[in-house]
Amino acid sequence: MNSIYSLKSKFFSALLLSALLLSSCNDDFTNRPPEDSIALESFYATNEQVAKATNAMYNRTWFYFHNKFFFAIAEVGSGNMMSYSPDVNAMRNFSITGSDGELLVGWQSLWANVAQANSIINYLEARVGSGVSPEVLQNTVGEAYFMRATAYFYLVRLWGAVPIIENNVDYVNDPLINTNRVEDVYTLIERDYLTAIEKLYDRVRSGNYAENAKVTKGSAKSMLAKVYLYQKKYAEARAMAEDVISSGEFKLLGGAQLPNKSFADLFTFPNNNNEESIFALQWKNVGVYGNASNCNTQFGISNGTVSTSNASYGGVFGPSQDILSLYTTEDLRRRETIMFPGAVYPNVLAKIGSDFGPLVVPPADQIGGQNAGAAIKKYCIGIVNGNATGSADPWAMMENNTYIMRYAELLLIHAEAILAGGGSTSDASALSSFNAVRTRAGLSPATSITFNDIFVERRKELAFEGDYWFDLGRIPRAQAIAIMSAQNRGDRVTAQSFTPEESDFILPYPTNDVAKNPKLTEPPVPYTFN
Amino acid sequence: MPIGMFWGFKTDGLFTSDEQFVDAPVQFGQGFGPVPGQTYLGDVKYVDINDDGEINDLDRTFIGNPHPDFTFGFTNNFRYKNFDLSVFCQGSVGNDILNLTYRNGIANNTLWQNMFVEAANFYSADNTNTNIPRPINSLSNPNQEISDRYVEDGSYLRIQNLTLGYNLPSASISKLKISRVRIYGSVQNLYTFTKYSGYDPEIGSFNQNVLLSNVDNGRYPTPRTYSLGVNIEF
Incomplete structure (x- = not known):
């Protein structure tokens, strides 16, 4: 009995002792900053670190949107490109379903942009150290507003009504969210671009291209001009475009101010972030999948003998017969x-058998790919060739930028805003903008322009840059259906045409997301902005 | 409701005659016709669960249960003269398997991927008595929707271990100062009685995710192991 008692008392004193010892540990002892990784609490201490917060939003968050989805919808869907490749061909004949793999990852990619922007918008300010200057912080937050607006601008044009999410954390406990009305989404986009304009740096694009990578006040104004145009707010669109033009921030390569450059220079690697670039995705070879552009491989030529890519395949997309x-x-x-048969591109290095040499486009029946009898040149820069092309990552993806908007489009937006839905115009400033684009392309200036002139000019200027689908989406449906059903969407040998229905202009929500959030299929509800 | 139930469409065979399209629900907003993006002969006929005249995401329902009604195992030992035989059987009854390997193997939706031999039995005007839909060269292919076409009964009875031993007669070994010598052979995973068409009905959870139990996305099958051995007692 005694021994048991003494054992017990020893046990309790040991317990008491350890409790005393433990309580003497303070927070500093247990709550130590990690030494082998970056901690959120201490990271945003300098201007440089804060400015880096948005770097990934110029490539990684956009990767799956851009990798195939963007071109599979906006270019194959519009009839500029064609493909028989089963992962990207659904919109050739308007057969896309909610289970489409690219549809899902494209949607996810846009929401990743929204989520990434939201975390910066809502939480960065509270996390920065005292050594960070307010201008740098404001500019970084401004970039996040710009990205959120841009992601929503794609979401609303592709899917129509989508949920407005201003802070993802609000929905952690209740992830079932209604969609919001299209007009509310546009309100959000306008508000975000206006906030971005307020916060972003004001600068003029210089010849030092490395400095031009990130978006500025002028980038946000240009995008906002486009958003106004889509809503037929012509006066606002015009004012915004004229603001950009008079600022002198951007210039046309090969235009009056840069006569030594040309349209061709827009699509080469050394000219990433040139004076014409308003907002471009900045691809990087970091050795990890999902940071660079696969355009060089997916476009161009790969026929077994001639290849413009370092990959073992290529030419996944071809030009449509219609665009030829x-x-x-x-x-x-x-x-x-x-690329038409017989054309010679001295600056594009190609693999020809086991040799290398300047690209000479093979005859139409030997171009292979999608049997289009021609191939896509834009964004195809050839196999790796030193500083002329930059490097390729292990998946042969490269570092040439993809434009989301460039100055030529802003000029066409300006002309269209002045036309303002009218029959035709010969307004001097509309003609000046419109003809700047035309004369750069070597064409004679127009003396009067109609909407159709601008519509066709936009297609010519921006072909394969992911815009024509959205242009077709903003003209009357019957007109768009007439244009698209008249297109030859087949190949060099077999002509094929398909007629879209009205419902084909809005994509289905991904099946996976509808299963997780069935409210996506309910009618959209109004959104209350605070 | 148990966790990890299979969620998808119910199906009612393939469209095999024009009459079947009369009053049929519109599938995924597609019109009637032969080109991709339209519903035609040889396409999967989905069931309109909510009776609204169209097949869409709202028609999905629970199509299978990965959980067994019961699992079991038993061992039998037999002895005859110097021979001994042990048989261990185990099994599972009443569980479903979502066979995604089969889904990929008969997809007929791309030219760059190998298919099962039975994928050649696809629907065509000359081959209407089949359950494999017409080929469509697109991954955006309504016939590929997750449906009861890929749900199979995963019940099985497996001879997990069979061991046959033989004790050498003690008379022949006693002069070697060995008291007992037993020679045996055993087989693990000898045979499985199952209607499941995949490699192995014993699936577990895909990526250890309990929400993906009994989802067969190409799980590497259990190997069959043969072993021989000798027990010696001094």
Whole structure:
């Protein structure tokens, strides 16, 4: 009995002792900053670190949107490109379903942009150290607003009504969210771009291209001009565009102010972030999948003998038969947009058998790929060739930028905003903007322009840059259906045409997301902004 | 409701005649016709669960249960003269398997992927008595929707271990100062009685995710192991 008692008392004193010892540990002892990784609490201490917060939003968050989805919808869907490749061909015949793999990852990628922007918008300010200057912080938050607006601008044009999420954390406990009305999404986009304009740096794009990578006040104004145009707010669109033009921030390569450059220079690696670039995705070879651009491989030629890519495949997308006749032969954009048989590109290095040499486009029946009899030139820069192309990552993806907007488009937006839905215009400033684009392409200036002139000019200027689908989406449906059903969406040998229905202009929500959030299929509800 | 139930469409065979399209629900907003993006002969006929005249995401329902009604195992030992035989059987009854390997193997939706031999039995005008839909060269292919076409009964009875031993007669070994010598052979995973068409009905959870139990996405099958041995007692 005694021994048991003494054992017990020893046990309790040991317990008491350890309790005393433990309580003497303070927070500093247990709550130590990690020494082998970056901690959120201490990271944003300098201006440089804060500025880096948005770096990934220029490539990684956009990767799956851009990798295949963007071109599979906006270019194959619009009839500029064609493909038989089963992962990207659904919109050739308007057969896309909610289970489409690229549809899902494209959607996820846009929401990743929203989520990433939201965390910066809502939490960065509270996390920065005292050594960070307010201008740098404001500019970084401004970039996040810009990205959120841009992601929503794609979401609303592709899917129509989508949920407005201003802070993802609000929905952690209740992830079932209604969609919001299209007009509310546009309100959010306008508000975000206006906030971005307020916060972003004001600067003029210089010849030092490395400095031009990130978006500025002018980038946000240009995007906002486009958003206004889509809503037919012509006066606002015009004012915004004129603001950008008079600021002198951007210039046309090969335009009056940069006569030594040309349209062709827009799509080469050394000209990433040139004076014409308003917002471009910045691809990087970091050795990890998902940070660079696969355009060089997916476009171009790979026929078993001639290849313009370091990958073992290529030419996943081809030009449609319809677009082959879009350009007149004197149009300088023709050979920079489409590779026609026999064309010679001295600056594009190609693999020819086991040799290397300048690209000479093979005869139409030997181009292979999608049997289009031609290939896509834009964004195809050839196999790795030193500083002319930059490097390729292990998946042969490269570092040439993808434009989301460039100055030529802003000029066409300006002309269209002045036309303001009218029949035609010969307004001097509209003509000046419109003709700047035309004369850069080697064409004679117009003396009067109609909407259709601008519509066709936009297609020629921006072909394969992911815009024509959205242009077709903002003209009357019947007109768009007539244009698209008249297109030859087949190949060199077999002509094929398909007629879209009205419902084909809005994509289905991904099946996976509808299963997780069935409210996506309910009618959209109004959104209350605070 | 148990966790990890299979969620998808119910199906009612393939469209095999024009009459079947009369009053049929519109599938995924597609019109009637032969090109991809339209519903045609040889396409999967989905069931309109909510009776609204169209097949869409709202028609998905629970199509299978990965959990067994019961699992069991038993061992039998037999002895005859110097021979001994042990048989261990185990099994599972009443569980379903979502056979995604089969889904990929008969997809007929791309030219760059190998298919099962039975994928050649696809629907065509000359081959209407089949359950494999017409080929469509697109991954955006309504016939590929997760449905009861890929749900199979995963019940099985497996001879997990069979061991046959033989004790050498003590008379022949006693002069070697050995008291007992037993020679035996055993087989692990000898045979499985199952209607499951995949490699192995014993699936577990995909990526250890309990929400993906009994989802067969190409799980590497259990190997069959043969071993021989000798027990010696001094």
